[in-house]
Amino acid sequence: MSSDVTTGQGGRPSREELDAMSPEELARLAGDLDDVEVVHNTPQYPIEGTRAEKRAERSVALWFAISALSGLAFVVAFIAWPWEYVNVGEPGHEIYSLYTPVVGLTFGLSILALGIAVVQAVKKLFPAEVSVQQRHDGPSDDVDRRTILAQLADTGQKTTLGRRKLIQRTAGLAAGVLGIGTGVIALGGIIRDPWAAGEDAPLWHTGWRPENGETVYLRSDTGIVGEIARVRPEDMEPGSMMTVFPFRESERGNEEELLHAQRASDAPVMLIRLRPGTEVTPRPGQENFNYGDFYAWSKVCTHLGCPTSLYQAQDNRILCPCHQSQFLATEDAEPVFGPAARPLPQLPIRVNEEGYFVAESDFVEPVGPAFWERPKTT
Template sequence: MSGVQPNDLPSEAELAGMSRDELVKLGTKLDGVEIVHYEERWPVKGTRAERRAERLVALWFTIAALGGLAFLAAFLFWPWKYEAPNTEHHFLYSLYTPVIGLTLGIAILGLGVGALLYTKKFIPEELAVQERGDGGSAEVDKATIVAELADAGERSTLGRRSLIKRTAGLGAGVFGLGVLALPLGSLIRNPHADSETKASLWHTGWKAENGEKVYLRRHTGNFHEVALIRPEDLDAGGFETVFPFRESERDDEEALVAALKRADNPVMLIRLRPGQSVVKREGQENFNYGDFYAYSKICTHLGCPTSLYEQQTGLLLCPCHQSQFDVFHYGKPRFGPATRALPQLPITVDEDGYLIARSDFIEAVGPAFWERKS
C-alpha cells in the first residue's frame, strides 16, 4: 500500500457503498499507481472506421474457426492409410501430414492475429507507473482490484462487441476441439486391446501368421525388391540390418514397403567370429544359429537405432544417448541410460538354406510403456 495512511482507509460499510469508479480510483491510489497517459482508441463511438476494425478482428477469428474445422475434417476423414508410389491414391496420402499441419497452423494464426488486432485497435492506450510494494494484500486491496479488473474489461469495449465475441468464441472453441482430437484420437484405437496381434506393442512384424514362414530380408534400397539372406552371405565379424518377409507379401507392394518402414521391425543380424565366447540369456540358449545372432535394433532407452557395431569388443552403440549393449553377453547394457538388454530374435535356417525367424520376440521391443512390468 502506498500514499494512504491507515486512518484514511474507508470502513467496510463505506467500502460496500462505493461505486466501481470510486473503487478504481481508490485502488490505484492504494497501489501507488500513477496514470501518466490514457487515451481511448475510439473517442467517438460507432464510426465507420470503428466498425471496419471490428469486422477485421472478427474476420481473423472466423479464419481461425474455419482452420479448426478444416483440421478436424482432415484429421478424421482424410485418407491416411499408406498408398504406394505411382498408385491412384498416393498423392492424397502424401498430403495428409501437410494438410494437418497447414489447417492447424491457420487456426493458431487466426486466433493469434485476431487477439493482437483487438488489443491494438480497441484496448485503450495507457501508460502507468507503479511503486513496488511488499507483503500480502489487505481486504481493501482485494475489493479494489476486482473493481479495477471489471473497469478494465468495460474500457476494453469487449462487452458491447458481440460480433467479435461470437467469432472469438467460435474460433477458440473449434481450435480447442482440434487440440483435444489429437490425444483423444490416438486413444480410440487402443494398441493394447488385443495383445496377440502383430499391431500391438507386445508383438512386431516378425510374428508369424497362419504358420507362414518369416524370412530375414535385406534392404537393397529398392523397396519392392526381395533379397533373402543365407548364412554364407555374411562374413565372420560382419553385421546387417534385416527385416521380415513372407511369401504372401511378394506381390503386395504396400506390404513390402510397410515391412521396411515399421518402427519395430529392424533387426541387427550379427555373425560372430569363430570361437568367440558368448554368455547366453537363461531360456534363450537356442535363439542363435551357430555364430549368427539377431537382436532388435531398437534401443531399450528411447527407441533410437543401435546401428554402430564394434566387432572386436562386441559392443552395439546407440548414437542418440550413447547406450552400449554387449552382443557377447546376450545384448546386456554396459553403459549409458538403457537398463534392459536388447531383445533377441530366435533364428534358424530352413530346408532351402535361408535364414528365418523361428518366432517373434518373446518380449516387447524398444522402450518401456505403461503396461509393461519389466
C-alpha cells in the same frame, strides 16, 4: 460519496460507505487508494459507430474467427487424418507424410491468430491511457479487494468490448475450439491407441510373425526385388554380419509384397555369425533363440530407431552410427555405451530340413525405441 475518501483525506471508507458507492466511484477510489494518477485517458473512438471503429472491430473478429477455424481444422486433422505409417512408394504414403505438417500448421495458426486478435483488440479498441503508480508493500485489505474488482469492471467497460457482440462471439468460439484442441492432444492416446487391438496391435508384432502355418525364411537383399536369396549357414563366414528380411513362399513373384517386407520399418534383422568358441551369456528364457554361432537381432536401435548397421568382430560390438549406442553381442545385445537403455530384441531362428534359416516365431518383445507409450514388458 465524495472521491476524496482516501487514506490521508478522511480515512478509509467503511463497509457501509462502500456499499453506497457506485461502480464508477469504486473504480475511482481504487486508483486513489493505490496512489495511481491517470495522466492521460482517451477513448480510441469517442464517437460510436464510425466506419473506422467498425473496421477495427471486424479486423479483431476476423482474427478470432481464423483462430477458431484453424483450431477446428486441427481437431478434424488430428482425429480423421491417416496417421499409421505407410512406406515410401506405397499407396497412401503422400497423404500420410502430410499428417505432421497439417497438424502442426493448423494448431500453430490457431494460437498465432488468437494472439494477433488479442494484440489487435488492445491496440485498436482499448483507450489510450498513461498512468503513474507508487509502489507499496504489504497485503491487501477488504477495501482494496472491493475496489480493484470495481476497477477491473470499469476498465472492461472503457475498452468497449462489452458492447461488441461480434468480437465476444468470435473470441469465445476461438478460445473454445482451441480448448477442445488442447484436450484432444491430451486425450490423443485414447482416440488413437496403438495398443487397442490387444495382442494383434501393430506394435506387438512384425513381419516375422508366422501366419497360417507358413514358414518365414531369412532372405538377403540382392538389389533385385524379384530375386529370392534365402540364407544358409554356409553363406556366412565366422565374424560376419548380414542384413536379412522376412520371406514367405506366397510372396514369390509378388513385387508389392516383397517390397513391403523389405521396407517395413520393423523388418530389418542383423544375422551375426560369431567366431567359434566365443562365450555367450544368453538372456534367461532365450537360451535357444540362436542356432549354434548364429544370432539374429533386430536392426532397429532401441534409442531412436536408427539402423544398427555396424558390427565389430574384434570385440563383438554392435554399433549404431546415429548416436553411438553400442550393444555387446556376447551379452544378449545389452547396451554398453551411448544413450540406448534397452537391449536389441532377439529373433528366434533355426535351420529347417531344407538347410535354410527360418524364424521360429516373431520377436517376444516390441521392436524399436522405448517410447513413453510402450507398455512395460517383463
